[in-house]
Amino acid sequence: MNHQPSKAAKILNQAKLDFCDGTLVLDQWSSQAITRIFGEGIWTWDGRSNAWRCDPIHYPNIRKVLGSNSYGTLDRVPQWQPIVWSDIQLPEPRAEQTDAVNAWSAVRRGVVVMPTGTGKTEVALRIMADQACSTLIVAPIRDLMYQWHKRILKGLGYDAGIIGDNTYNVKPVSVTTFDSACIHMPKLGNRFQLLIFDECHHLPGPIRSDAARMSIAPMRLGLTATLERGDGQHAKLDELIGPLVYRLEINQVRGASLAEFDVFRVPVFLSERERVRYDQLSEVVSSYVYERRQEDSHFTWKTLCAETQSSGEAGIILRAYREKKSIEDRAVEKLRVLEDLFRLHKGTPMIIFAGSNAMARDVSCRFLIPCLLNHCGKAERVDYLDGLRDGVYPAIVANQVLDEGVDLPEVKIAVVIGGMASTRQAKQRLGRILRRRGDERAILYEVVAKDTNETGRSRQRRKSDAYAGTRNRKF
């Protein structure tokens, strides 16, 4: 009559595999058994909790080793569920999109590299539709997170959960940001079977990569327009997501799915007052750096930045440098050139990229056009973007918020009036305006302050193949 207790006792003494605070925990196994069955390198003994521990990213391997008999181990890890899409409304895929989907589906782990504007999102949605499983989409910033939410609703008829932006609403299909994924993965790591990392070159990094490492998801898809990172960290993606499975170069799509584009550089001169102050500040900075180099040939700008925490003088130099940048960035003349460009292209929707929030607001206040900044709420953002597309607003000005992947209405005129030099950013920005639309060509204007560091940055930018053929234009 004591079946119940013995059964309970059996479960009590049975080995268990659990997901616990972002790790996998296995108890009862002897170290001989671990080595014999799993070999070295997966499990680590944790004397604090008297159990074996490992990163959840190993789960598919562990499952494979345990096989169907599980060696008497109770696997309580996955909390997945199949998804039934109520209404799939995806456009007919283009050839390269089909190729990308097929390449990924053959291994179900890996990175797809496609230039912005060639429909990375469609590739991901197609894969989600095929796999129909618990899926988490990880995007760099909340704008993109909301954009994914919208696309999933439209394409798959599913109202996805949102994790981030002060919301914690977990559903079998959810969207989140890199930062939130990293923070919450200790609780979420066993909930998803498929992870999708949008702009996945953001993933490497000691803590951020926990978003991949602390998940058991056997299926992983990374999307990016630019795999390479300056620091060489992209090699880590292989371990965290999977190998490169598909790559489409920007040159391959020029004129095909993307419109042809021209780049015009518009030099502006600093005003008399700006020039005097600019030269003054340049003198302060360069004489300081010169003197320091005399004492220490290894002195670099990095040393200076590190010193600002302990030395007030370094702080003053850094402030001078920042003011210099701000003069370049906010040169009054740029607003005048902008007026000319607005006159020239009246009736055509335009997007202005500013180098800073302050400049974006300067432009917004000067021309009374919407200013899309980080602080904009979802509704305001949607109003501006839809408004630009529908012709309610003639133009919008944005800062870095639109640097990556934010779906913009189709515009063919963009103006860059400040910003950074990195090739990736340049490519991403180009991607903004290169939307296919008939045979019309797109124009990217670059307004740069002449005889300042900005000119140098623009030159560096043009080294990127996407900028080949830049012409100067005088106003």
Added chain:
Amino acid sequence: MLTRELAIASFENGELVPDRLNRKTDAAYLGFAEAMLAIYRSGIGRTRRLLHQAVYRVFDEQLDCPGRRIQAFCKLLDDAAEYSKGDRKKIVQLRRSVFRAAAEQHPLVVERDALFESQESEVKRRIAEDLGMSWPELRGMLFSDLIENHELKCFHGFPDGAALLSRYNVAQTQAVLFDAIKITVRATGDFKQILRYAKLARLMHRITRRSDHYRFEFDGPASVLRGTHRYGVAMAKFLPGLLSCRGWSMEAVLRPRSFRQRIRFRLDDGCKLVSGIEADSVFDSSVEEAFAMAWGEQPRDGWRLERETEILHVGQTAFFPDFVFVNEDGRRAMLEIVGFWTPEYLIAKFQVLKQFRDEPVFLAIAQSLKEKVVIPCEHPAIYYKGAIDVVAVLEMLNGR
């Protein structure tokens, strides 16, 4: 707490030393601190940007004060303040109507001509007028929902300048721990508090007994797999609690982003950092205190009374008996007092005790509890009413 960007620390003799303002060498800062407090106390209704600008002005003449220190003060002051966020919805609506009104006039030009007749200042004046204000007023409101434009609602900050400086010193020390991958505490007392604060900060522990002290290692679940500073924030949260304890020294292993190798950070209870957390009184209850008094300093029948010198632990469960009796012949026994607690607390307590059923622990249970709940206890127990009887305890000890 500060953010990582506001941390200031120097590297001396292989160790990291957080920025610290000293009563003697930085005496001037007491005045600066008072001035900053005055700015916030009298700053109700001013925007965050203006308050920060005013704080910066306090340090105008202080060339050796790094900018980060000023920013850190702003952060600590803001942490103790409440700002009104403005009516966000209304401001968003305002922006929308302004941009829509201007859209029809686009582009706003400086000088009108035959093709473009929307003169900038003219259009702006008209749009503002339609909203019943002037353009400068409208411009002031247009982005008033931005964080730097929020207005100070109230400030429940620091009693005096010294308190702000104390907070600053603790905050900089906490910031060092953001990069910590592990903390080791050597403790000769207050074990219970130290472990409790670590648990509150969601850290995991490893306990080792040494001849005259305990050694606690604190980190997080994934720490056994790789050195990660993922739990650095938890360690920073643990610090104020630790500072309120006595009889400890700690060493943290740090891996700052800018360094390749790991470096050390040391601190002990003589560091004079004041966390503002009140130290717990030595005794949890008057019953304990009365019993210790009644027992006295001298041994009875060879048994000497010690306070919380023992930790029983299995895995992540730790138990601290209220008293430890050490006999001249080396025998040890432990007494746990079970007073007036909620049923949930009792169930949890007995669950813990169950794991230590082989240890020489006996209990003193309040008589009133015996009448109220069934006590599922495997340890020998005596019952008390009001005070614990020393004779009954001695009988229990000698009976073993």
